[in-house]
Amino acid sequence: MKDLKLISSNLLVYGATHALVDAACVAIIFAAFFAKSLDAAGLVWAILLYNIIAFGAQPILGWISDSFKVPRGFAIIGCIIVALGVCLVSVAAMPAILIAGLGNAFFHVGGGTISLNLTPKKASAPGIFVAPGALGLFIGALIANNGLFFPLAFVLAFAVACVAMFVIKKPKLNLKPLTPKSNIFFVVLLLILLSVVIRALVGSVVAFPWKTDFVLLIALTLAVVFGKAFGGVLADKLGWIRVATIGLIVSAPLLYFGPSFALVGLFGMLIFNFTMPVTLVAVSNSLPGRPGFSFGLTTLALLLGALLAFFPSKAFFVAPEIIFVVIIISAACVYFGLRLYSRRDKDRSFS
């Protein structure tokens, strides 16, 4: 019961702050655009740079956080840096966006580490922690689009979040590193990270024309949120391989027909996201005692996948048949990666 209280309170605080951080970052970018501080070209560069800093810097920051054992400090510092970005956006748009990206990276590493230690070796808590991010992105875009970007409101919300993170009892952190002996874990990492790259790519290129309907857009956001949140819980109950692999295989035809039929597309996105918490925890468990770095590796893989959508390669991947094939390849990567991960032959992967 005590554990349940600890887990739920941490998930509530860090999950809500995750949504707040992502909302603030997106709001900063689009507020700068709507205030004409950025032109269309500037917006593209800003999004690219923001993504590179926010996602690409996490392995390095995660490694530092693991080394100094300060995930909560990183989460709080991250919020303070994003709040600084919020305050700066009207003065200097591009620096504010880059600062927000850095703050986002700090927060994700800290919050991710905490969530990975809430239910050790399980996918439930990390899935629930990550899920509100999609909601935050949606709300942030909505705020900016409707001219509701009020820096003071964000700063106050960040102040409350920082106090809550500081006050709340944190879980016991396993930051004791184990040195991998066998090379199997490299193959596991490779396969799992490859599936993350593919997931990011599919998420970036799949196009739903019906998204212009506001209600369906909300439904799509919720499908992503619930897919990530329930994916971990289901996977812990029914088995990671079963949920992640079958989820991807089932989502492939659904996403193929998704652009034509909204309900099919929504269901496809829900199931497609089941795999996220599993891949995150499998990477983290492959590198015991380095949750921050592990979290960063998955975000770096996300960045690589998403970047492909910014280049001409998008024209190739955007075809529904290609998306179908790519998802099946991703399912194969997850299946073999997790099979190797759970090899029963005794493993002395770590000493």
Add this chain to the structure above:
Amino acid sequence: MKRIALLSGVFVSMIGAAFADIAVGPNPADFIPVIANDPAATMLIVVIPVVILVAAAIIILWHLKHQKVPAGSIAKSDVDKSALTPKEK
């Protein structure tokens, strides 16, 4: 060592693919015009930083693989069965 090389290879080939896209030139269908019009900036802002960040991650991974952990702090891990179904466990 081979695994690290493999891992590096995959990451580098992904970056290479992105770079090749820039080098090949515009694809009228879906090429983001901003990036198409400024390959030099793309190199500077996107490709080079991403290559550096990926390289940094690989170096950290390499470092972790060869890190000497004090004997007393090592716990023996059990086979992790999290990936298996309840029946398989």
